[in-house]
Amino acid sequence: xxxxxxxxxxxxxxxxxxxxxxxxxxxxxxxxxxxxxxxxxxxxxxxxxxxxxxxxxxxxxxxxxxxxxxxxxxxxxxxxxxxxxxxxxxxxxxxxxxxxxxxxxxxxxxxxxxxxxxxxxxxxxxxxxxxxxxxxxxxxxxxxxxxxxxxxxxxxxxxxxxxxxxxxxxxxxxxxxxxxxxxxxxxxxxxxxxxxxxxxxxxxxxxxxxxxxxxxxxxxxxxxxxxxxxxxxxxxxxxxxxxxxxxxxxxxxxxxxxxxxxxxxxxxxxxxxxxxxxxxxxxxxxxxxxxxxxxxxxxxxxxxxxxxxxxxxxxxxxxxxxxxxxxxxxxxxxxxxxxxxxxxxxxxxxxxxxxxxxxxxxxxxxxxxxxxxxxxxxxxxxxxxxxxxxxx
Numbered sequence: 001x002x003x004x005x006x007x008x009x010x011x012x013x014x015x016x017x018x019x020x021x022x023x024x025x026x027x028x029x030x031x032x033x034x035x036x037x038x039x040x041x042x043x044x045x046x047x048x049x050x051x052x053x054x055x056x057x058x059x060x061x062x063x064x065x066x067x068x069x070x071x072x073x074x075x076x077x078x079x080x081x082x083x084x085x086x087x088x089x090x091x092x093x094x095x096x097x098x099x100x101x102x103x104x105x106x107x108x109x110x111x112x113x114x115x116x117x118x119x120x121x122x123x124x125x126x127x128x129x130x131x132x133x134x135x136x137x138x139x140x141x142x143x144x145x146x147x148x149x150x151x152x153x154x155x156x157x158x159x160x161x162x163x164x165x166x167x168x169x170x171x172x173x174x175x176x177x178x179x180x181x182x183x184x185x186x187x188x189x190x191x192x193x194x195x196x197x198x199x200x201x202x203x204x205x206x207x208x209x210x211x212x213x214x215x216x217x218x219x220x221x222x223x224x225x226x227x228x229x230x231x232x233x234x235x236x237x238x239x240x241x242x243x244x245x246x247x248x249x250x251x252x253x254x255x256x257x258x259x260x261x262x263x264x265x266x267x268x269x270x271x272x273x274x275x276x277x278x279x280x281x282x283x284x285x286x287x288x289x290x291x292x293x294x295x296x297x298x299x300x301x302x303x304x305x306x307x308x309x310x311x312x313x314x315x316x317x318x319x320x321x322x323x324x325x326x327x328x329x330x331x332x333x334x335x336x337x338x339x340x341x342x343x344x345x346x347x348x349x350x351x352x353x354x355x356x357x358x359x360x361x362x363x364x365x366x367x368x369x370x371x372x373x374x375x376x377x378x379x380x381x382x383x384x385x386x387x388x389x390x391x392x
Contacts, residue, residue, distance in 0.1 A: 026052040027144050030071040032062040032088065033106070034080045038129070042075060045133055046140070059083025063091060066098060072147050073102040073140060075127070078114060086121040093122035100150050102143035106131065204270060204329060206319030211266045211331060212280040212311065212357065213339040214253070216244065216287060218261035219306035219348040228303060236298060236305075237261070243290050251283035256330055264339070266331050269318050277313055277360035284309045284351045285389065291349075306348015312338040313356040334378075341375040342384060351387040358385045366391055 078085035267276035314335030372381030
């Protein structure tokens with residue numbers, strides 16, 4: 001056959017005005033043949049059907065065109081100088097990007113023998129020269145339908161892979177949020193921790209706010225630790241912390257710290273509350289109500305324990321303290337010291353509050369004045385009140 005051919009990369013499209021094409025989307029067809037007459041015939045009849053047809057005069061040129069702009073189907077002559085149609089077909093099949101590209105071998109040789117070789121090379125179908133037009137259109141249409149389905153499968157596979165990547169990312173983000181939430185729950189009530197995760201950690205930045213502070217402490221703990229075994233001390237603290245911790249969560253308090261036998265909780269931060277002093281008082285009363293069963297259990301072992309409580313209200317500076325990897329949330333100010341000093345004045349079973357707290361909850365509780373207490377760290381005596389319980 002002659003080696004002459006059309007210009008490299010020649011493209012042919014259906015001319016305007018030749019009737020409506022039979023396909024709505026112009027599929028790309030690559031015709032590979034070293035005989036110009038054969039190329040012209042295939043290009044003309046396929047372009048008239050609305051296909052986007054391009055041509056190559058050699059196997060090498062065909063592979064270059066496939067790499068540059070992959071077609072939807074290749075009509076490939078077998079007998080060509082250089083790379084034969086079989087060689088081109090094998091190379092297409094060896095390339096993962098073109099392994100499923102439909103290839104039709106065109107031959108004027110013995111059809112039976114060429115089909116065997118073509119199948120071994122990876123061809124999808126065969127056309128015998130001279131080309132029968134209805135057969136050409138039928139085979140091209142059939143293979144393009146398969147190619148369209150293959151493209152759709154690949155598209156869906158890529159979409160599923162993208163969904164999987166997105167899902168993995170979302171799962172990782174959710175795992176990170178769960179981890180953050182669990183860390184935050186160490187010192188916040190669950191509802192507050194969830195609000196922080198949802199709204200961001202700006203809530204934890206240093207700021208100033210009026211809060212109600214509750215400080216509780218065990219009476220008789222020092223004597224207990226002097227007499228009890230370390231394992232008994234740890235057992236008692238575990239039961240104490242578990243009981244008090246549940247009450248803190250139930251009342252929406254922010255747990256600042258467990259420090260052995262003492263606990264500090266504050267209200268109205270990081271999320272504001274309508275009546276923080278009332279929440280603080282109700283929590284303290286619940287703690288005193290829950291403590292006697294614990295005290296009785298340890299009394300049977302010979303240890304007398306009581307729970308003292310102090311509540312104060314005032315402004316404090318709040319925010320994260322610590323270092324990367326280990327952060328706590330703290331309140332700093334005289335109000336925290338006042339709550340601790342009032343707690344130190346309370347006997348087992350007592351709740352002592354300052355004037356500001358009583359002003360907020362006065363109608364709700366029964367109380368009695370204790371006069372002005374001289375407290376360590378405070379220049380002036382502090383008026384204090386003992387709570388008896390909720391008002392009838």
